[in-house]
Structures are given as structure tokens and as C-alpha cells.
Amino acid sequence: MHSMLRQGFSLLISCIWFLSVRAQTLQESYTLSDSGESYKLILAYDNGKQPVYFFRDIFTPVCLDDVCKPVRITLFWDLLGNYLRYEVPKDEPLTKLDHADFTAADHAKLQEILLNENSLLKDFKMEDLVDSSSQRLSDSVDAVTGATKNTVKGEVIEGALYTCYTLWHLAHGATVDDIKKLTRKKLDEPMLHRFLRSDNFHYVYFALDEVMDAQGLVHDAYLADVLTLLASDNVFAARYVWQKINLRYFTSADEQGALWRIFLQASYTQQVALLKRMVELELDAGIIQQITDYLPQLNQALFKQALIVLAGQKVLPQGSQKALMAYLNAADRERAKTVYEALREHVPLNEAFKEQLRSYKP
Amino acid sequence: MMMNLIFSRYVWGLILFFFVLRLAAQEQVLVEAESFGEKGGWVVDQQSFPVLHSSYLMAHGMGRPVADAKTKVKFPKRGMYQVWVRTKDWAPFPVGPGKFQLFVDGKVLQSTFGESGDGAWKWYSGGEVKVAKDSVELVLKDLTGFNGRVDAIFFTKERDVAPPNELADMNVLRNKLLGLDAGRKEMGDFDLVVVGGGVAGTCAALSAARLGLKVALIQDRPLLGGNNSSEVRVHLMGDLDKSYYPKLGRIVRELDNGDPGNGNPDAKEYGDARKFAMVKAEKKLSLFINTHVYQAETENNRVKAVIGRDIETNEERRFTGKYFADCTGDGTLGFLAGADFRMGRESKKETGESLAADKADDFTLGTSNLWASLPVDSVTTFPETPWALPFTEEYHIDEVQSDWQWETGFGNFNTITEAEQIRDHNLRAVYGNWSYLKNHKPEKYAKRELAWVAYIGGKRESRRLMGDHILTQMDIQEGKMYPDATVTATWTIDLHFPDKKNTLYFPDEEFFAGTKHIRVAPYTIPYRCLYSRNIDNLFMAGRDISTTHVAFGSTRVMRTCGMMGEVVGMAASVANKYQTTPRGVYEKHLSELMGMIKD
Numbered sequence: 031m032h033s034m035l036r037q038g039f040s041l042l043i044s045c046i047w048f049l050s051v052r053a054q055t056l057q058e059s060y061t062l063s064d065s066g067e068s069y070k071l072i073l074a075y076d077n078g079k080q081p082v083y084f085f086r087d088i089f090t091p092v093c094l095d096d097v098c099k100p101v102r103i104t105l106f107w108d109l110l111g112n113y114l115r116y117e118v119p120k121d122e123p124l125t126k127l128d129h130a131d132f133t134a135a136d137h138a139k140l141q142e143i144l145l146n147e148n149s150l151l152k153d154f155k156m157e158d159l160v161d162s163s164s165q166r167l168s169d170s171v172d173a174v175t176g177a178t179k180n181t182v183k184g185e186v187i188e189g190a191l192y193t194c195y196t197l198w199h200l201a202h203g204a205t206v207d208d209i210k211k212l213t214r215k216k217l218d219e220p221m222l223h224r225f226l227r228s229d230n231f232h233y234v235y236f237a238l239d240e241v242m243d244a245q246g247l248v249h250d251a252y253l254a255d256v257l258t259l260l261a262s263d264n265v266f267a268a269r270y271v272w273q274k275i276n277l278r279y280f281t282s283a284d285e286q287g288a289l290w291r292i293f294l295q296a297s298y299t300q301q302v303a304l305l306k307r308m309v310e311l312e313l314d315a316g317i318i319q320q321i322t323d324y325l326p327q328l329n330q331a332l333f334k335q336a337l338i339v340l341a342g343q344k345v346l347p348q349g350s351q352k353a354l355m356a357y358l359n360a361a362d363r364e365r366a367k368t369v370y371e372a373l374r375e376h377v378p379l380n381e382a383f384k385e386q387l388r389s390y391k392p
Numbered sequence: 393m394m395m396n397l398i399f400s401r402y403v404w405g406l407i408l409f410f411f412v413l414r415l416a417a418q419e420q421v422l423v424e425a426e427s428f429g430e431k432g433g434w435v436v437d438q439q440s441f442p443v444l445h446s447s448y449l450m451a452h453g454m455g456r457p458v459a460d461a462k463t464k465v466k467f468p469k470r471g472m473y474q475v476w477v478r479t480k481d482w483a484p485f486p487v488g489p490g491k492f493q494l495f496v497d498g499k500v501l502q503s504t505f506g507e508s509g510d511g512a513w514k515w516y517s518g519g520e521v522k523v524a525k526d527s528v529e530l531v532l533k534d535l536t537g538f539n540g541r542v543d544a545i546f547f548t549k550e551r552d553v554a555p556p557n558e559l560a561d562m563n564v565l566r567n568k569l570l571g572l573d574a575g576r577k578e579m580g581d582f583d584l585v586v587v588g589g590g591v592a593g594t595c596a597a598l599s600a601a602r603l604g605l606k607v608a609l610i611q612d613r614p615l616l617g618g619n620n621s622s623e624v625r626v627h628l629m630g631d632l633d634k635s636y637y638p639k640l641g642r643i644v645r646e647l648d649n650g651d652p653g654n655g656n657p658d659a660k661e662y663g664d665a666r667k668f669a670m671v672k673a674e675k676k677l678s679l680f681i682n683t684h685v686y687q688a689e690t691e692n693n694r695v696k697a698v699i700g701r702d703i704e705t706n707e708e709r710r711f712t713g714k715y716f717a718d719c720t721g722d723g724t725l726g727f728l729a730g731a732d733f734r735m736g737r738e739s740k741k742e743t744g745e746s747l748a749a750d751k752a753d754d755f756t757l758g759t760s761n762l763w764a765s766l767p768v769d770s771v772t773t774f775p776e777t778p779w780a781l782p783f784t785e786e787y788h789i790d791e792v793q794s795d796w797q798w799e800t801g802f803g804n805f806n807t808i809t810e811a812e813q814i815r816d817h818n819l820r821a822v823y824g825n826w827s828y829l830k831n832h833k834p835e836k837y838a839k840r841e842l843a844w845v846a847y848i849g850g851k852r853e854s855r856r857l858m859g860d861h862i863l864t865q866m867d868i869q870e871g872k873m874y875p876d877a878t879v880t881a882t883w884t885i886d887l888h889f890p891d892k893k894n895t896l897y898f899p900d901e902e903f904f905a906g907t908k909h910i911r912v913a914p915y916t917i918p919y920r921c922l923y924s925r926n927i928d929n930l931f932m933a934g935r936d937i938s939t940t941h942v943a944f945g946s947t948r949v950m951r952t953c954g955m956m957g958e959v960v961g962m963a964a965s966v967a968n969k970y971q972t973t974p975r976g977v978y979e980k981h982l983s984e985l986m987g988m989i990k991d
Contacts, residue, residue, distance in 0.1 A: 142790075148893075231786040265782045266897060298485045299782050329486040329509040364512075 060212065071208060080224065081216060083108055084209050088200060092193045101193065109213045110232050111206035113144055116197070126189035139187050143194050144201045150185050151198045219251060226255040234259065234267050238274070246276035253279070261292045268296070269303045277307075283314040290317055294324075298332075305335040313339075315347045322350040330364060337372035344378065351383050358386050367392060419549040421473075422569035423465055423530065425449035425542040426704050433458025434532065435847060437541070438612055438703040440812040441684050442724070444513060445563055446543055447703040451492060452847045453537025455774055455823065461532040467523045467547070475518035476555050477505050478543040482816050483779040484511045490540030495531035496521045506540040513543060515555045523547070539819060539847070576699070576708035579680065582608040584964045585713035587685045587698060590618025591628070592934030592953040593719030594667055595643045599961020601677035605968055608711050609677060610700055612684035613848065616667040617647075618721065620950055622659035624850040625762050626796070627651050630951035634914040635880040637989045644954035646670060655762030655794045657843040683709055685720070688728035694929045695729045715929050715964045715974070719957060722808055723855030723936035731924045732858040736803070737941040745865035747885065747910070747942045755803035757852035757888045757945075758905060759811070761818035764793040765826070766843040774842075776831065780824030787897045788828045789904065792840060798822070799852075799905040802890050807854045815849045821903035852888070852935070852948060859938030860975060861920035868915045868943055876982055877916035878989055879955040884909035887945040912946060919985065922960055923974030931964060931974055933957040962988045 058073040069086045076082045085106045092101050102122045106114040118124055124132040124140070132140070143149060186194045217240070225237035238259070241252040248256050257279075260271045280289050293304050313321070321336055328336055340346060340354070357369040370390045373379065379387075426436045426447040438447040451458045467473075475496065481488040490506035501518040508516065534540055546555045556562055567573055582605075586597040589611025597609035619626040628648055632641035647670055649663025656662070671679050683700035690696060697712040718725040723733050736754040740746070749755065783789075798821065801807050801814040822845055829837040861874070868885065886909055890902035921938040924930040932938070933956035935948045947953075966977045966985050977985055 146790075229785075231784070264784060264786075266784060266786050297778065297782060329484045330511070331484070332486065 060208075071205065071212075073212065080221070081109055081213070083114060084111075084205075084212075086205065090196060090200070092196045101197075103197065105197075105201055105205075107201075107205065107209055108230060108232065109209065110236055111209035111213075112230075112232050113147070113201040115141065116144065116201075124190070124193060126187070126193075128189060130189075132187075132190070136187050136190065140190075140194065140197070143185055143187070144198055146185070147202055149198055151195055152202070154195075222252065223255060226252060226259065231264070231267065234264070235270065238267075238271065242274055246274045248275065248279070257288075261295065263297065265297050265299050268300050272300075272303055272307060277310055280311055283316060286311065286314050286317045287320075290320055301332060302335065305332065305339055308339045309342045311339075313343055315345070318343060318350050319347055322353045325353075330368075333365060334368050334372075337368055341372040341376050346376075346379065348380065351380055355383050355386050358390055363392065366390070419469065420569060421465060421467060421547040422565065423463065423545045423547075424566075424570065424706055425461075425532070425544055427706060428461045428463040428530070428532070430460075430462040432461040432532075434461040434534070436703055437847065438684050439815065439849060441612075441686060441703075442722075443559075443809055443812070444543060445559060445686070446566070447684070448541050448543040449532070450539055450541040450847065451490070451532075451534035451537060452539055452845070453534060454842045454845050456537040457534045458537055460534070463530050464527050465530055465547075466527050467525075469549075470523050470525070471549065473521055473523055473547040473549055474551060475501060475521050476515040476546040476548070477503075477518050478513060478515050478546070478555075479505050479541060480513045481506055481508045481510055482539055482541060482812075483820055484509045485779050485820075488779045489536045489538035489777070491535040492540040492542070493533045493535065494518055494545065495529075495533060497523070497525070497528045500533075504535070505542070512557075514557055515546065517554070521547075538823070539816075570706055572701070572706065572708050576710055579608065579709045579711045580678070582606050582678075582711060582713040583968050584608075584715045584717060584961075585698060585711050586610065586717045586719055587725045588618070588717075588719035588721060588934065589613070589616045589679070589681070590719060590721060590934060590953070591620050591644070591647070591950040592957040593618075593717065594647065594671065595954040595957030596717050596719055596931070596933050596960040596964075597677055597679075597957075598643050598670060598674060599958045600964045601674040601961075603961060603965035605676060605961075605965055607674075607677045608680060608713065609671065610680045610683050610685055610698070610711065612682070612700075612703060614681050615664050616671060616679075616681075617662065617664060618950075619850045620662060621667075622662040622664050623848040624760075624846055625652075625655050625659075625662055625844075626760070626850050626950070627654055628951045628954075629883055629949035630953075630955075631882040631914075632951055632955075634882050635955075636877065636914070636916060637880070639991055640879060640955045640958055640989060641951070643958050644951050647954070648951070654760075654796050655764050655844075655846075657764035657766050657793070659844070680709065680711075685725060686728070688725060690729050690927070693927055695725070695927060698725060698728075715931065715967060717931040717933060717957075717960050717964070718857060718924075718936060719932065719934045719960075721851060721854065721935050723857045723932070726857040726924060726927065726930060726932065726936065727855060729927050729930060731927045731930060733855040733936075734858065734941075735855045743864055743940050743942070745940060745942045747865055747887070747945075748940070753803060754806070755941075756801065756807050756854065758799035758801035758805075759807060759814045759818070759849040759851045760794075760796060760799045761815055761822065761846045761849055762794045762798060763822050763826075763845040764843050765837075765840045768839055768841045771834075771838045772830075772841050774827050774830035777820075777823050777827040780820040780827065781898065781901065781903070783825050783828035785832065787893075788832075789825050790829070790833070790836075792837075794822070797891065797905045798903065799888060800903045802888070802902060802905075804900055804902075807851055811849060811851070815847065817901070818849070818903060819845070819847075853941075853944065855936055856939055856941075856944060857930075857932050857936050858925050859921045859923055859932070860925050860978065861918045861938060863917060863921050863937075863939040863943040863947065865940065865942045867918075868912050868946055871913055871915045873916055874918040874920075876919035876978055876986070878919045878922070878959045878986075879917040879952060880914050881917055881947050881949075881952045882912070882914045883946050883949045883952060884911050885942060885945040886910075886949075887942065917947060917952075917956065919959065919963065919982070920978055922956055922963065923978075928973045928975070931960045933960045959985075959989065 060071045069088050071086050074083050083106055085104055087104050089102050104117040222237050225233035241249045259267050262268055357365050374387050426449050434449045435452050436447050437450050482490050487507050487509045491504050492506050494501045503518050584600045584605050585608045586593045587610050589609055594616050597607045601607045615621040647667050649666050652661030682703045684703050685698045685700040687699040688695050695716045697710055700709045737749040739752040740748040800817045805814045886907055888905040888907045891904040891906040894902045894904035934953040939947055963977050966981050
């Protein structure tokens with residue numbers, strides 16, 4: 031209960047903060063016809079004159095009949111149309127079926143519902159959620175059958191079903207595309223840099239798709255940003271970059287050295303992804319040696335993957351061959367087998383290695 | 393009497409067997425970890441018995457180190473011994489969290505175990521210890537609460553000779569040092585031996601015993617109910633009130649403890665005590681819990697006996713019987729006896745089903761390890777989990793409690809031979825996600841704690857034993873009423889698949905499911921789906937009955953499985969009355985069986 035009060039309080043504070051921000055900042059207003067919604071969409075700028083978010087003041091009925099009041103609410107989106115938050119005027123609070131004001135817990139729940147872009151509300155028609163025999167708003171979701179019933183219950187506020195439904199569809203409706211279109215028109219180099227360095231992962235992926243073409247070639251101005259992402263601990267974005275980026279950026283010894291340093295710092299998941307694609311690289315002799323030297327530090331799964339990378343090289347330096355050969359007779363027979371299976375058909379090995387492979391016994 | 397004896401053992405927790413064999417040379421001692429006298433906070437896990445031929449002990453503390461496990465070991469001879477510990481690193485990505493130590497006579501061994509980065513079960517050297525007394529205490533000290541595990545501890549006077557890792561050699565060693573075969577007990581001769589004490593098996597045993605058969609019910613966990621027990625916490629689904637035969641479902645109703653949903657944090661909601669009470673009330677029914685059946689004796693296409701091993705004490709138990717019922721879920725008994733079975737999906741061409749796969753494959757539905765959190769008064773912490781699946785703001789599951797969607801093993805893991813890996817993958821998802829929520833969403837999760845995480849997997853699909861009829865999608869959708877129509881089923885054809893977004897982030901490592909419910913009108917399951925087509929005295933009830941993969945998607949829910957058990961109990965009584973086979977009941981006495989069902 032205490033935490034609910036605190037949440038309510040922080041919501042109030044943030045409303046006040048937003049009001050003051052809105053009063054100070056530069057805004058642009060758009061009236062869009064194609065979304066079918068006549069409420070003005072407003073773009074807010076920060077003090078550095080960079081666009082920061084969109085908002086829209088909305089006045090909408092939230093009932094099928096007149097059992098409850100219309101709602102006055104402001105919805106906020108980021109620059110790509112991802113819903114952020116809402117505000118309601120102090121003197122016109124949100125109410126439930128029995129005209130009771132929303133509690134702090136209800137507000138927290140509503141925010142959670144609206145943040146969920148994959149809410150089950152997406153696929154339901156309002157009729158599915160309403161008791162059709164009386165055409166009155168229903169608190170229950172008994173019309174929904176089977177295993178989903180309890181799940182839908184978890185996605186609405188008791189007594190405010192239609193409010194949740196209406197607001198969710200406003201937050202995730204046509205406005206999203208309107209915003210994307212507007213942002214795209216304003217897209218420039220500073221904004222793309224800002225996006226690539228953002229904590230908002232939507233911005234990151236959007237910008238990556240803008241600066242990288244189908245061949246994975248990156249516009250020069252953004253290469254440093256993209257490589258920083260590759261090395262970042264944002265595991266999913268880093269993997270995305272690595273799977274898309276053109277490997278011509280990893281041809282020289284220096285570039286490969288930098289890649290190997292990224293590997294050494296990377297999370298396990300990213301290490302797996304890195305090795306999977308490193309097979310496609312023709313590696314510098316020095317890097318091959320570094321990989322070979324690092325093999326004892328790898329677990330069996332990564333060891334196996336690294337061996338595939340090494341076996342894919344046209345030439346293995348003598349130092350590397352010597353170290354690999356030692357595995358064939360080592361006490362760890364699993365590693366011996368891995369080395370044997372990876373290299374037995376690898377042609378350019380020295381004679382001693384080939385002899386060891388021929389006489390290998392599991 | 394027998395049941396009372398077994399009950400009293402677990403009520404008082406007194407009998408602590410473990411086997412220490414004196415070799416002729418008296419120089420080797422094998423201690424099975426699951427046989428430790430005091431388990432402390434460690435739990436016994438038998439789910440990998442088909443792979444390891446043993447249970448093991450696991451420190452399932454949800455991130456808090458569990459209390460020590462202790463035991464006394466008698467040494468036939470004093471002196472210096474080499475110590476070996478059979479364990480694994482369960483999350484070698486690259487190094488897992490399951491660290492633990494072993495104390496011998498109060499002294500800690502130098503090695504810390506469970507963090508080798510190697511996911512295979514192996515013997516690890518613990519160095520040399522001096523045994524200066526006849527009886528020495530062993531203590532397993534968990535260091536993390538994150539599922540460190542021990543299969544066995546081995547003492548030998550031989551230097552530098554590791555115990556065997558190969559299964560066959562391990563079996564020889566176990567049998568020799570633990571005296572397994574030599575100590576095997578005859579548990580009696582029964583009219584019906586039911587293997588598997590889930591909802592189907594419990595209903596089968598109750599049904600048969602109430603009709604006067606002498607019944608053994610063998611369950612490989614300490615609790616009855618299987619997926620509906622408080623160890624797994626899946627709710628009962630499938631309707632009873634749409635049955636063509638209202639009599640069916642009476643036993644299911646009795647053991648139904650109400651619907652607490654899936655993964656409810658309150659264990660009592662699942663009615664373990666109710667199930668025990670029902671079984672205990674039947675004089676003709678003997679219950680054998682903690683007994684994993686791993687061997688079947690057959691003769692002329694009949695099962696003569698089954699052999700089980702106590703998952704804690706390793707006592708061997710042999711049960712003979714006239715009829716057997718495979719209610720194991722995995723089709724374990726059928727498999728051991730050589731019954732025809734299928735596993736995976738049939739092709740459209742093979743079954744003619746529109747929902748079948750284009751090509752036959754190994755795909756099965758997955759296994760769930762449910763979990764739940766509860767609010768607490770103060771802020772609590774949960775460690776970072778670099779060995780778990782990674783979660784970020786971009787992808788995490790923002791839930792205080794799990795539901796059925798937490799599911800692993802869609803054809804990328806074998807639900808029988810890789811049950812341990814599936815469970816462990818589920819744990820890596822649960823702990824990784826929870827760590828993210830606790831450390832990055834404090835406003836919602838700072839004052840919440842994991843209340844419960846299942847370490848026993850709730851398995852959906854494995855083998856399907858083939859009967860004289862194989863239920864298909866067409867049987868279901870056309871509502872065919874065969875003369876032997878018995879159980880009425882109502883659940884949708886509910887075939888899970890990996891959630892698309894989950895696949896995007898965790899390709900080949902999915903742990904979250906989606907489904908599409910295909911509605912069905914109430915339909916019936918023919919009796920011929922409930923006995924084996926090639927093992928003459930073998931019934932089956934539960935998720936391993938004779939269906940296609942598609943039809944299984946509907947028959948697999950537990951109220952429906954329970955009703956199958958009820959029918960098997962009735963059919964066994966008819967078979968016994970006329971000294972015939974399950975097929976003989978269909979061919980010659982169907983009207984009597986149907987009379988009982990319709991009565």
C-alpha cells in the first residue's frame with residue numbers, strides 16, 4: 031500500500047514536471063487527417079532545440095452508453111511513436127464503472143497496460159469484452175473462453191475495461207505511423223547520432239537500419255557509432271550489428287585485433303555469435319595465434335566453435351599448429367576429439383600434424 | 393499394511409538407508425548423494441534416471457545457499473583415501489553458479505565443485521583424505537543456492553584411478569558396491585500394477601481398487617498428482633460436465649482441489665493431502681512412493697514384473713502382476729516392455745490430418761518449470777546471473793508469476809533423454825529474467841521475492857504408446873462415436889509452438905510458448921486407445937495413450953487423463969473377472985465395460 035501511495039505521488043510530481051516542461055519548450059503542432067483523429071499532435075523540443083517527444087490532448091468517451099464520463103487525457107510518445115506515458119488533469123480524474131476515481135494502483139496498472147504493445151486487447155473487439163445481452167459495460171471477461179480468460183483479466187482494470195481498451199487503441203493506433211512519418215521528415219545527422227547512442231533501443235535499431243544498407247555497408251559518418259554498439263553490453267543490439275555488418279570492416283590486422291578485443295570483453299551470448307561469423311573472415315596470422323593461445327580459456331562449446339574458425343583458415347601459422355597438435359595427445363579426450371574432427375580434412379597442415387592426425391586414437 | 397509402513401517412513405523421516413559395500417579388498421566406498429541421511433535444503437532429483445540410472449542431490453535454493461546435507465559413512469578400513477565427486481557444471485556458459493564444497497570429517501576438500509565449465513556428468517578428484525575413524529561424517533555445503541548437484545561420492549585407496557564415467561561401467565560399479573541386485577525386495581503379486589502416480593495413475597489405481605482388485609500404485613516422487621502436485625503446480629483442465637457418461641469423472645472430482653491456476657505460490661492449493669487421503673483410504677490399494685520403475689520383465693508379449701529403485705535409499709523393489717497400466721506420461725513401462733510407440737509429429741501424408749506437419753519430425757511440446765514471486769516487507773536483492781539467458785530493457789518478461797507459456801523443448805531437446813537440460817534451460821530463463829527484473833525494475837520488483845521455482849519439470853509430451861485404435865484429428869472433429877466410446881474430452885486442440893518474438897531473441901534457445909486453440913465439440917476417446925496393441929496385458933492412461941500428435945494436443949489435459957484412468961480401472965476389473973486381456977475385454981466383454989461406464 032505504501033508503495034502504491036508513493037507511485038501515485040511520483041505520478042503527480044511527473045505530471046507537474048511535464049506541465050512546466052511543456053510550458054517552456056518549443057512545440058510544433060500537426061493536425062493530421064489520415065489517422066482519422068482530429069486531436070492535434072504536438073512535437074516538443076528540448077532546450078537544445080532537438081525534438082524529444084510527441085503528445086496529444088484527447089477528450090474521448092470511454093463507454094458504450096452513458097454510464098460513465100468522457101475522459102480528458104494527454105498521451106505521450108517517443109519520436110518513433112512508442113507510447114511513453116499519460117497525464118490527466120487534476121480536476122478531471124479517470125473514473126471507473128461506479129464513478130470511483132482511479133486509485134494510485136489503478137494508475138500504475140493502466141500505465142503497465144498501455145506500455146504493453148502486445149497486449150491481448152490488440153486482438154479483441156470491444157464486443158468480445160462486453161456482455162452483449164444487456165449492451166452494458168461488463169466488469170467480467172466471461173465472454174472470453176478457454177485458457178486466455180485469466181490472461182485477459184490480468185490486462186484490464188476491474189471496472190474500467192472500456193477505458194483500458196479505448197486508451198490502449200489510441201496509444202497504439204494510427205498515431206504511431208503518423209509520428210514515424212513526421213520523424214522521418216526531420217531525420218538528420220545529429221538525430222541519427224543521437225539515436226545510435228541512445229538508451230532507447232527503438233531509436234538504436236531504427237538508426238541502424240538507416241545508416242546500414244542491405245550489404246551491411248555503413249555510411250562513413252556513423253561507422254564509429256556502429257562499432258561502439260558492436261562492442262557494447264547491449265547484447266541484442268550488438269548481435270544485430272554483427273549479423274548485419276559487412277565484413278570488409280574486419281580485413282586488416284588492426285581491425286581484426288579490435289574485433290578480438292571485443293570478443294574478449296563480450297558476454298557469452300555475444301561470444302557465441304561472434305565466433306559463428308568469424309568463420310567467414312580470412313584472419314591475420316597474429317590473430318590466429320591469439321585465438322589459439324586463448325583456447326584453454328574457452329568452455330567446450332566455444333572451444334568447438336573456435337576450432338571451426340581456425341579450421342576455416344587457408345593457412346595456420348606454425349606456432350598455432352604446434353599448440354593445436356598438443357591437444358591430440360592431451361588427457362582431455364573431448365578436446366582431442368574436437369581438434370581431430372575439425373582439422374582432419376584441413377589440407378595445409380605441416381607433415382608432423384598430418385602424421386599425428388593419421389595416428390589419432392579416440 | 394504395506395502402505396502404512398511406507399507412510400510411516402516418510403512421516404517420521406527415520407529410515408535412512410545407504411549402501412556402503414565392503415569389497416573383498418575393502419578399499420572402495422561409494423556413497424550415493426541422494427541417500428544422505430540429512431538432506432538439509434538439498435532436494436532429490438530422479439528426472440534424469442533414464443540417462444544416469446541414478447537420482448542425484450541438488451541445492452535448489454533460488455539463489456540463497458541451502459542448508460548443508462550430512463551423512464555418516466562407515467569405512468571398512470582406516471587410512472588414506474582418494475576422494476572423487478560425481479558432478480557437473482549445469483550452466484557452463486562459460487561457468488555456472490552451482491558451486492559447492494565437500495567436508496570429510498570436518499575438513500573441507502581443497503577443490504570447489506560444480507564450476508568446471510563442463511556440462512557433462514563426470515568424476516572430479518577431491519584429493520586425498522585421512523580416514524582415522526570407522527565412521528566419518530560427510531557434509532555437502534552449497535555456496536550459491538543455484539542448483540549445484542552431486543550424484544555420488546567415491547572413496548578409494550587406489551591412486552590416480554578415476555572411477556568410470558561410462559554408464560555401463562557405472563552400473564556395474566553401483567551394483568557391486570551398493571549390492572543393488574542382491575538386496576532386491578519382492579513387494580508382492582498384484583491384480584493390477586499401476587506405474588505412475590499422476591492424475592491418470594491415481595485415478596486408475598483408485599478405480600480398480602474400488603472394484604475389488606488388489607492394486608499397486610508406484611510413483612517416482614514423494615507426492616501424488618504429477619503435473620497437478622505441488623511440485624509442478626499445473627491446474628486441472630478439461631470439462632467433466634459435458635460427459636456423455638456422467639459416471640466418468642467421479643474420482644477426478646474427488647481429487648480436484650479447486651482451481652488455483654498455474655504456478656500458484658501457495659503449495660496447499662494443489663491438494664497433495666487430499667490425494668494421499670483418498671489413496672490411503674483404499675484397503676486394496678498399496679502405494680509405493682519414491683520408486684522409479686526402470687526395468688520390466690516380459691514373457692510372450694506380457695509384462696510379468698517391474699523393478700523399481702527407491703530414489704533416495706536405492707532399495708530395489710520388484711512387483712509382479714496380472715495386468716499393468718502405464719501411467720508414466722513418458723510411456724516408460726511400455727518402452728521397457730517393448731510396446732509400439734511414437735514420439736514426435738506424424739506427417740500429413742501418414743495421418744491425413746490437416747493440422748499434421750508436412751514432414752514427420754521429432755517436434756514435441758515442451759516442459760514447464762513454473763515459478764512465482766510474492767511481495768515482501770523490505771527491499772531484497774538478487775544477484776546478477778551472467779550464466780543465465782541475457783535479458784535487457786528490450787527483451788524481458790515483465791511478470792510477477794509464470795503461466796503455461798514458460799516452456800522449453802520444442803524439438804530442439806528430447807523431452808526424455810534431455811529432461812535435465814530442458815529443466816536447466818528453464819531455470820536459466822527464470823533466473824536470468826528475475827535477475828533483470830530485480831536489478832533493473834526496482835519500482836515494481838524491489839520488494840518482491842521468488843516464492844517458489846519448480847525444479848520438477850511439468851512435461852507435456854513424450855512417447856505415445858500405440859493401441860488398437862489411434863485417435864486422430866478426424867475422430868475429434870467429426871465427433872465419431874465408436875462402440876467403445878468412453879472418456880469425453882473437451883479441451884481444444886492445443887499444440888504449442890515457440891513464441892515468435894522469443895525465437896527472434898533466442899533462436900534455438902526458446903523458452904516461451906504460444907498456441908492457437910482449435911475449438912472442438914465434446915468428443916469421445918475409444919477404449920482401444922487405452923491398451924497396447926502388442927503387449928497383451930498393458931493398459932495406458934494419461935498423456936501416453938494411443939493418439940496422433942495432433943489428437944494428443946487435445947487429450948493431454950489432466951481431468952481428461954484422470955477419466956482415462958477411471959476407465960482403465962474398470963476395464964482391468966472386467967479383464968480380471970474373465971481372465972482375459974485388455975483386448976479380450978473389447979472383443980468379448982465390451983457391453984459389460986460400457987455398462988459399468990454408463991451405469
